[in-house]
Amino acid sequence: MHKTEAGEKAKVMRKEAGELARAAKAAMKAAKTLPDAGVKARELEGRADVLKAESEALKGAARLEDLHLWQMEKVKTTKRGSRTYHYWMANWRESGKVRNVHLGSCERMSQAEALQKAKRMKAEALGMADLCE
Incomplete structure (x- = not known):
């Protein structure tokens, strides 16, 4: 696939979602000692899931732009x-x-x-x- 605007945007979103997922995992480990870290971890996981869903939606648009x-x-x-x-x-x-x-x-x-x-x-x-x- 060639580089397209939507494809590049989806790539950035997937990268950011991965970083958020790693941060959420680290926050879950910290949740054992800090009570408010669990809330923060769930919030990070939610944002990561939203970004993953948006990047999946952009895959179709990127495919259409590749002509x-x-x-x-x-x-x-x-x-x-x-x-x-x-x-x-x-x-x-x-x-x-x-x-x-x-x-x-x-x-x-x-x-x-x-x-x-x-x-x-x-x-x-x-x-x-x-x-x-």
């Missing part, structure tokens, strides 16, 4: 001369293979619109349509 958008140029030659057409293409990995998808003309849609369309198509292909909305 490549590019412009294809096609030159058609006729009796009157040649004409160049530009259109948006996207590709991503699906089941171990690269899938190339035609998105539409560069004249009719902007790069942002093409990116949204590509994310929507990838979500449908991967069965994650609810994440792209």
Whole structure:
């Protein structure tokens, strides 16, 4: 998987959750001697669980962001001369293979619109349509 914004954010969250879980474990050991350490340990465990859940939710978003958008140029030659057409293409990995998808003309849609369309198509292909909305 390539580096994506959501993927990097999830990675930071997982690291922070691990640190909180270690701190909670240390607080539980200290709870045997200090009565208020148990409360602190449960609080740390709760925050660690929340961060783990959020990082799991970001995994799907990171997977949708991992696609490549590019412009294809096609030159058609006729009796009157040649004409160049530009259109948006996207590709991503699906089941171990690269899938190339035609998105539409560069004249009719902007790069942002093409990116949204590509994310929507990838979500449908991967069965994650609810994440792209």
